[in-house]
Amino acid sequence: MTCKERIQASVNHRIPDKVPVDFGATPVTGIHVLAIENLRKYFNLPDHPVKVNEPYQMLGEIEDDLAEILGIDTVPVTPKNTMFGFPNEGWKEFKTPWGQEVLVPEKFNVTIDDHGDVYMYPQGDTTVEPCAKMPVNGYFFDALMRQEPIDHNNLNLEDNLEEFTDISEEDLDYFKKEVDKACSTGKAVVANFGGMALGDIALVPGLDMKHPKGIRDVTEWYMATLMHPDYVAAIFDYETDIAIRRLEKIYAVVGDKVDVAYICGTDFGTQNSQFCSEDTLLSLYGPYYKKVTGWIHEHTSWKTFKHSCGSVEPFIKDFIDFGFDILNPVQVSATGMDPQHLKSSFGQHITFWGGGVDTQHTLPFGTPKEVKDQVLKHCEIFSRNGGFVFNTVHNIQANVPVENIVAMLNAVRKFNGEEEIK
Numbered sequence: 001m002t003c004k005e006r007i008q009a010s011v012n013h014r015i016p017d018k019v020p021v022d023f024g025a026t027p028v029t030g031i032h033v034l035a036i037e038n039l040r041k042y043f044n045l046p047d048h049p050v051k052v053n054e055p056y057q058m059l060g061e062i063e064d065d066l067a068e069i070l071g072i073d074t075v076p077v078t079p080k081n082t083m084f085g086f087p088n089e090g091w092k093e094f095k096t097p098w099g100q101e102v103l104v105p106e107k108f109n110v111t112i113d114d115h116g117d118v119y120m121y122p123q124g125d126t127t128v129e130p131c132a133k134m135p136v137n138g139y140f141f142d143a144l145m146r147q148e149p150i151d152h153n154n155l156n157l158e159d160n161l162e163e164f165t166d167i168s169e170e171d172l173d174y175f176k177k178e179v180d181k182a183c184s185t186g187k188a189v190v191a192n193f194g195g196m197a198l199g200d201i202a203l204v205p206g207l208d209m210k211h212p213k214g215i216r217d218v219t220e221w222y223m224a225t226l227m228h229p230d231y232v233a234a235i236f237d238y239e240t241d242i243a244i245r246r247l248e249k250i251y252a253v254v255g256d257k258v259d260v261a262y263i264c265g266t267d268f269g270t271q272n273s274q275f276c277s278e279d280t281l282l283s284l285y286g287p288y289y290k291k292v293t294g295w296i297h298e299h300t301s302w303k304t305f306k307h308s309c310g311s312v313e314p315f316i317k318d319f320i321d322f323g324f325d326i327l328n329p330v331q332v333s334a335t336g337m338d339p340q341h342l343k344s345s346f347g348q349h350i351t352f353w354g355g356g357v358d359t360q361h362t363l364p365f366g367t368p369k370e371v372k373d374q375v376l377k378h379c380e381i382f383s384r385n386g387g388f389v390f391n392t393v394h395n396i397q398a399n400v401p402v403e404n405i406v407a408m409l410n411a412v413r414k415f416n417g418e419e420e421i422k
């Protein structure tokens with residue numbers, strides 16, 4: 001099978017010739033720039049600075065030479081602008097707090113305080129308040145809350161609608177070119193067209209806005225889903241209407257060249273439980289998810305990708321009912337997320353994209369043998385009758401031992417009957 005055929009088979013619950021692999025197709029299946037540099041050194045690939053193509057989490061571009069070694073079957077299509085509101089273009093050098101020389105977009109403009117903490121600015125504008133901070137000992141940015149005082153008795157809906165706009169002709173042309181370029185690779189095209197957050201907590205603070213209004217504090221947002229459900233529902237209603245208008249225009253220029261559409265990264269699980277009740281999930285989120293996925297399934301051949309960390313086993317049947325074809329990251333270390341149980345209970349109806357190895361304990365802290373044993377076990381369970389794309393549980397982080405990453409890769413190769421890499 002080709003890379004594209006392999007992914008298509010698996011997400012349609014057919015058995016592919018081997019387990020397909022994704023790294024880097026989405027903002028939740030990527031690799032930190034430091035880990036990429038370590039892999040390039042390990043495999044004696046040309047030594048040059050890694051591009052930071054997702055600066056919020058400091059994820060790096062996986063170039064073709066490394067992608068071939070990793071056995072990647074996917075190719076990403078991403079929005080023109082980063083989460084901070086500036087475009088991925090005009091690359092320049094930047095030295096990270098951990099001493100790595102990387103390439104960042106031209107408008108990646110930061111300041112560094114006396115402690116060494118790094119501050120990021122929306123749209124690269126250092127004349128306004130910073131929107132995120134990378135601690136001196138950190139490896140990625142954390143959002144800074146810039147919420148203005150809120151009068152809970154007089155909430156203005158328009159304050160929380162600023163980011164939801166129709167798509168421009170410029171962006172349509174951009175997506176058309178990017179999808180065409182992705183198609184030329186022969187790999188499965190995974191597209192993140194944006195505009196469908198529905199409460200994604202990474203986007204609530206408005207990192208790309210200079211003066212965000214409305215409910216922007218993460219804690220306040222979670223409280224609002226209980227205190228002001230009608231207000232949140234009105235935001236979702238407006239957002240989905242805009243999202244479908246955008247999708248109509250995007251589909252008109254890209255058609256069925258896209259294999260998978262990344263819908264949203266709204267998390268519903270903690271390590272041990274869920275962020276909300278099932279009633280809230282069904283009443284507040286369900287109608288809007290169904291509206292978006294329903295349009296996609298009626299008009300396109302795209303598969304719908306839902307990200308949610310944590311212990312979401314009680315919600316998986318609802319995710320399926322909402323029209324999601326794919327669940328990621330499959331956090332196998334969380335309560336109730338046992339691979340065997342997930343596969344036997346839901347494997348006929350949803351594709352597990354992730355769950356290949358635990359990134360909280362095994363991958364960063366285990367031995368290479370422990371990593372290899374877990375990967376082989378999870379591949380055996382999740383790959384039965386298709387419906388599985390190998391990826392770690394969320395992004396590979398900065399200080400994961402390179403030997404463990406190689407052990408992971410070799411385990412997948414062994415499971416697929418391929419020769420291991422040295």
